[in-house]
């Protein structure tokens with residue numbers, strides 16, 4: 001937006017969207033954020049000197065630990081194609097060269113070329129507003145086949161540098177160039193130039209590149225000399241700290257509009273360095289994992305290892321003992337099992353969301369009781385808390401075996417997708433869990449882009465809870481594409497995170513999402529008890545049905561996920577009906593009553609899916625009048 005008449009752009013956008021549903025939603029989101037800011041400020045005021053010095057000690061220790069994890073031995077390159085979709089369109093139609101061009105529709109733009117950006121036109125802006133800003137703007141519809149083709153060409157180039165490169169979207173990738181620099185005895189700068197040249201030779205398209213000791217910084221660096229440029233940050237502590245000292249926090253992946261506002265308006269944090277200066281307050285107000293992430297940013301830390309591809313579906317631990325109905329003995333055993341499971345999970349860097357309690361009674365009847373959590377957990381305390389609830393509901397009982405199984409992990413999807421891009425499911429909602437009985441929970445969730453625990457990461461997301469035991473994950477990594485580290489699985493301790501990120505409407509509500517740069521939230525992911533799920537492959541392909549919808553089609557994507565959710569509910573409903581018929585003699589707790597209204601809506605929606613949701617244009621009354 002440098003050199004853009006921002007005031008004019010803001011005025012036009014305001015005038016054109018005023019009164020629209022989108023606008024009202026934005027205002028609601030703003031009000032929620034403001035309320036959170038007020039709450040956090042109030043909490044700050046209540047902090048006593050004693051508490052602040054306590055939190056300072058905690059923060060200092062954490063900083064020492066994080067610093068100890070610093071690894072300067074790796075060199076990461078982040079590549080980002082310039083105005084990708086628009087550049088492809090121009091390549092295929094040279095008459096577009098030099099003209100302001102956007103790809104998308106009158107409802108929403110996916111991207112704009114640099115000529116159009118001078119007018120304030122940008123991704124996720126409705127095309128009709130863009131036209132107002134730039135009357136000569138050419139808008140062409142997206143063609144994903146073309147973009148995928150060119151993306152594949154770039155990926156071939158990346159693979160020559162790093163067989164395990166991480167593609168985060170069609171036009172972005174992280175390449176570990178440590179080995180190639182060493183093997184060829186060439187500088188990272190030379191590799192960066194060479195890679196950019198090769199991409200240009202192979203595709204006719206330009207990209208920008210950042211090189212740094214970790215992915216978080218490499219991503220920041222690739223934006224510095226955009227378009228068609230590169231920036232190298234040396235593997236040097238002093239250079240990193242100087243770089244970080246004045247870096248605005250918003251430039252860092254994982255710090256989106258909401259987090260930026262909270263940190264700035266509550267604690268006066270604008271630059272990465274200030275994270276360290278306010279470390280005590282960060283510890284006091286935010287969860288352990290949020291704080292770790294913030295402090296990591298202050299230290300310029302980020303992901304350095306290539307994520308392991310894991311396929312583990314579940315992890316369990318069970319104990320057999322002489323039959324007993326002594327409740328305190330049973331709870332003690334449960335605590336032991338929870339600890340063992342937690343240790344195992346910790347070793348593998350896993351956090352899970354489905355906890356199953358297995359019981360064998362003294363008469364050898366085996367029961368399983370499971371709970372699907374809205375947070376990913378791994379600590380002994382969290383596991384025990386949920387397991388105890390499950391056990392309590394079964395007592396009194398004489399048992400000879402107890403076991404705990406955790407499933408639905410964050411894990412790394414095999415393949416080229418970046419685990420950090422769509423993973424950090426910081427499932428942070430106040431209502432901690434709901435339990436349901438089941439016999440087996442398969443988890444395909446690990447097949448999503450998963451993550452190892454990495455302190456230096458954050459994207460924010462949440463779960464929307466649906467009735468009747470269904471959970472729909474609405475994942476809202478605020479700045480998913482900016483996120484350049486392996487996302488951690490943030491563990492929610494209810495009541496511990498005062499950030500407001502926890503239940504932030506901005507991140508949680510699957511409505512219109514766009515950050516400052518108009519970046520839409522990319523992922524509406526839904527899962528059911530069979531592990532079915534929806535996410536957006538390469539940012540635009542629906543994993544369930546293959547439909548193509550770019551990120552900026554926010555409403556359309558929401559509608560699409562709603563449709564699949566409804567479809568899933570319908571299936572479940574008919575399954576329950578069938579079960580009801582088959583098992584008439586047994587009392588069946590039917591979910592039908594609860595889900596059928598949704599199912600009905602969905603059925604209608606399926607037929608009229610185009611007309612059911614108001615297209616975004618309709619939200620803009622002005623547009624219609626014009």
Ligand code: DCP
Nearest residue numbers: 081082083084085110111123519520550551552
């Ligand atoms: N995209 C989208 N919706 C958005 C943002 C991006 O559909 N809200 C698509 C279109 C872009 C592509 O993803 O061409 C890559 O996104 P980038 O953010 O990298 O944007 P560009 O490559 O277009 O521009 P830049 O030169 O800033 O990288």
Ligand code: MG
Nearest residue numbers: 080081082171
């Ligand atoms: Mg790009």
